[in-house]
Amino acid sequence: GRIIGREGRNIRAFENLTGVEVIIDDTPETISLSCFDPIRREVARTAMEKLIVDGRIHPTRIEEIVKTASSEVDNVITSTGEEIILEMGIIGIVPEIIKYIGKMKYRTSYGQNLLQHSKEVANLSALLAQELGLDAAIAKRAGLLHDLGKVADRNLEGSHAHVGAEIVRKYGENEIIVNAIEAHHEEIAFISPYAVIVEIADSISGSRPGARRETIEAYIKRLNVLEELASSFNGVERVFAIQAGREIRVMVQPEKISDLEAEGLAHDIAKRIEKNTQYPGQIKVTLIREKRVVEIAK
Structure with a gap:
């Protein structure tokens, strides 16, 4: 009852601030949060948990808690990105790209977690490069970043491969990495063997039985x-x-x-x-x- 509020004002305030639909049905002690955007959904989940623990549920308090939750999720995104590049042994990635990597934690691609998929592609790319006598570090870097465009702002035009390439180009990645990202769905020509390697690794990861929906x-x-x-x-x-x-x-x-x-x-x-x-x-x-x-x- 407190979550809904008088005449539904609390639930309306929460939905308008988070962009997430709150579903309260007959299931005891259960609140469902529905939203296609995984980051908005995570902010809403964090905020709802804080509100329930806090107990003071009214529109002003909801606004304060949502801001706090948004900041916390932002920090988790950054720390996740930092942990991944440390785990993968990749150096020289700028903070802006690290944040994009962190966002992959909350995104799925055909039901496959995007961060896990990107790590798989990075490791497979490195192995393929080693077998061919190429630089495994370059292949791993390109593999990790290949789907960056899937977590970019929706107002950027073009396919996710094109958008991802533009982002890394903007932040100073070399053209071999840029091309490997933009060409991994054969939208443009390959300029190096690394682009072919990333395309193959992407196909292997995505085609595993049960990996995608x-x-x-x-x-x-x-x-x-x-x-x-x-x-x-x-x-x-x-x-x-x-x-x-x-x-x-x-x-x-x-x-x-x-x-x-x-x-x-x-x-x-x-x-x-x-x-x-x-x-x-x-x-x-x-x-x-x-x-x-x-x-x-x-």
Whole structure:
């Protein structure tokens, strides 16, 4: 009852701040958190556990706890990335790329954990390079980073191979590494044997019996598309796809979108979704315009 709050205000505040759907059913002492974005889901899980232990559950406290949880998850991502490069014996990776590596912990690709997959590809690449008399360190580095584009910001355009290559190029990786990442699905030509090695290692890791499931990836891709479509409108601050994509919650900037404009914007978003996507049933577009005024008494 305290989690739901009077007239559902607590649960609404939690869902709006985290972008995660809270499901409370008849199962005793159980709360389910539903979201296709694994990092948002982890922030929500951490925040919910803290709120239950704390006991003070109201919108202001929820906002404070969500901020704390977000910071904690961010720290875990960084420390995970640092642990992985230490474990793999890879040196000279900049902090920005280390953070991307840490994010892989929470991501799956066709049901296969992305961090475990990337470590497998790195180790297989190193073994193949050794057998061929090539530099195992270069192969291992390229293998670990090959799927970096899968944890990049969704507003970056292009395939995950292209996006990953652009990220590592930006942070100073050499062209052999860049090409091995961009070419691992044969979207561009190989410029070195390392690119071929990474492609082979990626195929070996992904094709193990039971390693992957196709449907999850397609589902996540569909929800990503819905969020991106709604985010493309001017004045939109945040977008969350919830209830397995049956509802889109759109938070707008109150200084840019008036109450009157909000109605038209919700209609425009719904029409764009109708035009650009295919889906069973209906998708509900909920637009939220919240104005907050803060004044200090001195």
